Each structure stands twice: as structure tokens, then as C-alpha cells.
Amino acid sequence: MWSYExxxxxxxNIKKPNAKYAQIIISQYGGPDGEMGASMxxxxxxxxxxxxxxxxxxxxxxxxxxxxxxxxxxxxxxLTRGIDVAEVKSSGFDKYFVDHTLGIWPQAAGGVPxxxxxxxxxxxxxxxxxxxxxxxxKARTTYDNILRLIDDxxxxxxxxxxxxxxxxxxxxxGEGLRLIQDNLNxxxxxxxxxxFDNGCGR
Amino acid sequence: xxxCNNQYELMNLINKLSFALDDTRLFLDTHPDNQEALxxxxxxxxxxxxxxxxxTAKYGPVNQYVLNTSQGYNWNSCPLPWNGGI
Numbered sequence: 001m002w003s004y005e006x007x008x009x010x011x012x013n014i015k016k017p018n019a020k021y022a023q024i025i026i027s028q029y030g031g032p033d034g035e036m037g038a039s040m041x042x043x044x045x046x047x048x049x050x051x052x053x054x055x056x057x058x059x060x061x062x063x064x065x066x067x068x069x070x071x072x073x074x075x076x077x078x079l080t081r082g083i084d085v086a087e088v089k090s091s092g093f094d095k096y097f098v099d100h101t102l103g104i105w106p107q108a109a110g111g112v113p114x115x116x117x118x119x120x121x122x123x124x125x126x127x128x129x130x131x132x133x134x135x136x137x138k139a140r141t142t143y144d145n146i147l148r149l150i151d152d153x154x155x156x157x158x159x160x161x162x163x164x165x166x167x168x169x170x171x172x173x174g175e176g177l178r179l180i181q182d183n184l185n186x187x188x189x190x191x192x193x194x195x196f197d198n199g200c201g202r
Numbered sequence: 203x204x205x206c207n208n209q210y211e212l213m214n215l216i217n218k219l220s221f222a223l224d225d226t227r228l229f230l231d232t233h234p235d236n237q238e239a240l241x242x243x244x245x246x247x248x249x250x251x252x253x254x255x256x257x258t259a260k261y262g263p264v265n266q267y268v269l270n271t272s273q274g275y276n277w278n279s280c281p282l283p284w285n286g287g288i
Contacts, residue, residue, distance in 0.1 A: 007283050179232060
């Protein structure tokens, strides 16, 4: 169960709308390494995670990612708030606008819709942890690329916050992987599924 | 919308204290025996609870389970967080 707090984890106050920037940033809403995939990945993986500490970590990071999804949605919304049709056309936002007007919809910057295949939930603790670590770094790279493309300091400030969280999450998932491996026999834990195969890694 | 513009300072404090707890919680998930982190969480939690109670009494709700009904139903008054509200 979740309880909503009436605040963003990090405040978003964009003063200058820019639909071009909105089209770039929406990739972190519904793109391949975006916050929708991140939250759904961790909140799905938690169910089959046998180690309570790591299952709790997945729940807590998944919850924070929902907050990041809200932050990215707020960025896209405020970057398109109040824009007129002339700006829609001149910024190239028209291809999104025709289907969604100024509504927020999960897609990548290139227009590819969000798809659950952006993430995995494999039911193997080591596989899932390594996927999660890669996912955090992929998101960090995407935020780095956004920072290469965007000058507005109000937008950059929020993106920098989100970027640093990817690094912290990578660190925590690395520790989660270590907690799992410390409970297994290192001779064979890559050859079987410790969450399913009897005696695997014991 | 009374009080909508003079509450930013207190919400800013709530955001900072909440973030400190968010970050420490993840650390404690993988370091449950770290006494220093646990004590930091405890201290910060008390400061945050005080700030949230203060905010709820003066300006309006932060958490959906805690409303100050003497102000009427004010869950949706003031700009919403994603619209530059706080």
C-alpha cells in the first residue's frame, strides 16, 4: 500500500516553457531507461526476492522511483504549460501533440511507447540484482545525455538531482547483490537459481 | 487559497528532512546493524514529524491520512505539487 505525500521529492519550478526540452526529457518518463520502467522493475521483482533485506530495498527504491516518475512528469508538464500552436509547430512537438495535446503519456523521446519489455523480472535474485545495477547506470547515462542537450539551469538542477540518485541506487543494489552472494556458496551460484532450485548455492 | 504563498520555507525544511530519511533508509536496508545511521534516522525523524505537524496545523495536509478538518476539506486546495505548488 502506498500513501501519497503532497509534495515532490525534489521541487520543480520551471520559469521558461520549452517544448523541445520536453520532448527530450519525456524519455525518462516512458523511455527504455526511464522512471516508469525503473519503478515497475523493482516493485515487480520484490515478490520473488528471498532475502528480506533486499526485497525491502527493492520496495524502497521502487517507491522512490515512483516519486521520480512524478518529478519527470512535472518537468514535461511545466515545460509545455501555456505553449501555443505556433510553438508546438516550431519546436517539433507537433508529432506528440496530435495524439496527446499537452497530456503526459509514457513514451521515449523517439516516439516509441512504453513497453513492459523495457525491464525484466526473472525470479532469480542474482540475475535481477545485476539487471538493476545495469539499469541504474543506463539511467545515469541518459541523464548525462540530457545535461549535454539542455541549458536551462532550472531544468538542469532537477536532472542533476535525479542523476545522483541513480548513482546511490547503483551502490545500494551492489550491496544487495553482495548480501545475496554472502549467503551462497561461491563455487556455483552463477549456475543455478537460488530462488527456485533446491540446494542451489548451498 | 489562504496561506498558499507563505509556507515555502517550512515545506523546504520538510523536503530536506524527508530526503535525509529517504537516503538513510536505503543505507539501513543494506546496513541494518549500523548504529550511527539508526541514530541519525531517529534524530531526523523527530525533526521531520515536528515540521509536518506544524505544517499540517498551519497550512494544510502533507499526508493523505492526516487532515486538519477544522480547516474544512483542504486536501486539494492550493496549487498541486506538480503545478509548482508545494
